[in-house]
Amino acid sequence: MLLSVTTPIGIGIGTAIASFYNPDSVGALTAEGILDCLSAGILVDMALVGLIAADFVRRRISCNFRLQVVSYCMLFLGAGLMSWLAIWA
Structure with missing residues (x-):
């Protein structure tokens, strides 16, 4: 609902100040x-909250400390690589 109201308002403001x-x-x-x-x-x-958090609360990961460590390391590695990639974007 909020998106359907704010989008036309933003378009109107952008058109007015253009x-x-x-x-x-x-x-x-x-x-x-x-x-x-x-x-x-x-x-x-x-x-992080909507997509990745759901993976970390599963029983398979929450009961296995080694899998938790590997999962967090891979998460931070992926975030770091995406940040490094953003240098050229």
């Missing part, structure tokens, strides 16, 4: 950076 918007101004770059950080944070939260 005529006097300077993409190279300090304010525009600051706003873009803040909004990029917020969206990245939401994606990380959804991935």
Whole structure:
């Protein structure tokens, strides 16, 4: 419900300010950076809490310490490799 309301509002605001918007101004770059950080944070939260957490609460992993350690190591390795890949993105 919230997405269906905020999307048209955001499109309207973007259309309204497009005529006097300077993409190279300090304010525009600051706003873009803040909004990029917020969206990245939401994606990380959804991935870690919504998707990955479900895998770590399964009985097979929660009862096996070695499997927990390997799973966490692989999780951090994958996150690190994706961050390293982001250097070229």
